[in-house]
Structures are given as C-alpha cells and as structure tokens.
Amino acid sequence: EEETNKKIEDIFDYFEKKPIAAASVAQVHKGILKNGNKVAIKILRPNIEQTLFKDFKFFYGICSILEFFSNNCKRLSLREIILAFANSSLDEIDLRLEASNSEQLSENFSDYELFDTPDIHWEYTSKKILTSEFIEGVRIDQISDLKRNINIEKLTTIASEIFFYQSFRDGFFHGDLHPGNIFVDQSGKIIAIDFGIMGRLNLNDRKFLAKLFNFLLNKQFYKIAKLHQ
Numbered sequence: 001e002e003e004t005n006k007k008i009e010d011i012f013d014y015f016e017k018k019p020i021a022a023a024s025v026a027q028v029h030k031g032i033l034k035n036g037n038k039v040a041i042k043i044l045r046p047n048i049e050q051t052l053f054k055d056f057k058f059f060y061g062i063c064s065i066l067e068f069f070s071n072n073c074k075r076l077s078l079r080e081i082i083l084a085f086a087n088s089s090l091d092e093i094d095l096r097l098e099a100s101n102s103e104q105l106s107e108n109f110s111d112y113e114l115f116d117t118p119d120i121h122w123e124y125t126s127k128k129i130l131t132s133e134f135i136e137g138v139r140i141d142q143i144s145d146l147k148r149n150i151n152i153e154k155l156t157t158i159a160s161e162i163f164f165y166q167s168f169r170d171g172f173f174h175g176d177l178h179p180g181n182i183f184v185d186q187s188g189k190i191i192a193i194d195f196g197i198m199g200r201l202n203l204n205d206r207k208f209l210a211k212l213f214n215f216l217l218n219k220q221f222y223k224i225a226k227l228h229q
Contacts, residue, residue: 003126011124015041021180025052025092025196030134038134039121040193042095049093056086092196095130101195102132108170115162115190135191137183150188159190168210171201 001007008015012031019027020040025048029041045051063078091097099120106117124131138145140159146152159182166173174181175197183191201209208227215223 003129004124025089026095031131033121033124037121038136039124039131040118040134041124042098042130042132044093044095044128049090052086052089052093056082056089088197094127096125096127098195099125099130099132101198104172105166105174105192105195105198108172109162109165112162112165114158114188115192117192117195132193135183135185135193137185137191139179140182140184140190141179146184149186150184155184155188155190158188162190167201168206171203171206173199173201175199 004011011033013034013036014032016030018029020030021028026042026044029043031039031041033039059082060079063073063082066073067078099122102117102120109115118133118135121131121133140146140155143152146155163173163177174192174195176194177192181192181194183193185191211227212224215221215227
C-alpha cells in the first residue's frame with residue numbers, strides 16, 4: 001500500500017495474506033487483480049537493504065582480519081568473494097531489475113515456443129514489489145506428475161537446449177535454476193520464474209566454454225589442461 005498509494009482492496013479482488021513462498025530477501029503472495037488476472041506478488045522484507053549492508057560490512061571486516069593474520073586466507077581472495085556476493089545480493093533487492101531480466105529473457109526466446117517467463121504487471125511493480133502472472137504448472141522435479149502427460153526424454157532435451165541457447169547464443173542466462181524456479185505447463189512448455197540472479201558471458205567466455213565442452217566430450221584431457229593454462 002505504501003508503494004502504490006492504494007489500498008489492497010482497490011487493486012485486488014483477492015489477496016492471500018499468507019505467503020505461498022518465502023526466501024531470505026522477499027516473500028511471495030498470491031492474488032487476483034480487478035480484471036480477473038491471477039498474479040504472484042513478490043514483496044521485499046522490511047529494512048532488508050540495511051540488514052544486508054550491516055551483514056556485508058561484518059563479513060568484510062572478518063575477512064580483512066583473517067587475511068592480515070594468514071597468508072593462506074589471502075590467497076583465497078575472501079574479500080573479493082564477499083564483494084561479488086554483495087553485488088549479486090544488492091541486485092536482488094531492486095525488483096525492477098528482476099522484472100526487466102524476465103522480459104529480456106522472454107524477448108530472447110520470442111521465436112521459441114517451448115520456453116517462456118511470466119508476464120510483468122508494471123503498474124504494480126516497483127523497487128520493493130514485483131507483480132507478475134501467476135504460473136500454473138508442475139515443478140520440473142515432480143517426475144511422477146509430469147509422466148502422466150509429458151514425454152520426460154523430450155522435456156530433458158528441451159531443457160538442455162534452452163540453457164545452451166541462453167549460455168552460448170545470448171550470453172544471458174538464469175543463474176538460479178533450482179527445481180522450485182522451473183515449471184512445466186500442460187502443453188509441455190517450460191516456464192522459469194525468479195530472475196534476481198542472472199549470469200552474463202561475453203564472446204570470449206562463450207568460446208572458452210564451447211572448447212571446454214568439446215574437449216570433455218571427446219576426452220581430450222591434455223587439451224583441457226592447455227586451455228586452462
């Protein structure tokens with residue numbers, strides 16, 4: 001209500017107060033808009049930004065002390081790891097970035113009928129709120145449910161193809177692909193959710209990975225060693 005300057009009942013015909021999913025920085029509620037569309041409403045936890053900054057300052061301080069007293073710790077580059085983790089986490093607390101990631105991924109697959117992302121309702125999306133289409137589907141790890149009307153071998157091939165397109169064709173990929181973020185609808189289409197963590201690969205990175213896969217598949221281990229060198 002603070003973000004939209006509207007009462008919940010002015011936006012939704014139905015809003016489920018008990019979250020249907022919860023994670024470290026946000027939780028998700030189910031709702032139905034006035035136009036009848038089912039939506040998922042992701043809401044940041046109160047004061048999460050200040051909490052994260054406080055935690056990362058603490059971690060960074062501990063790493064600095066460890067590196068001062070131990071050369072072994074220095075070789076691990078702990079502070080750089082914390083900084084990378086902090087940058088990734090801070091991206092997650094601006095839900096507008098997640099919404100734009102979703103739309104970019106969907107646009108990249110506009111000509112591919114077997115993969116999609118939820119539609120974004122931008123009028124009810126801000127830094128602290130993300131409102132998107134509610135996905136009706138089966139989690140990709142619920143094999144027994146999928147087997148009733150889905151060819152699992154074909155589904156596996158499609159899932160692999162989707163990830164290779166993201167990584168090698170586009171250099172823009174979903175960075176948090178656990179089963180809770182991948183659903184399959186009745187037609188066999190794969191739908192991903194939760195785009196807070198995305199990966200990017202430049203052309204050189206993609207070439208490196210392509211060579212690495214090729215050498216691995218052909219068991220050319222000496223070439224793998226030379227490639228890393």
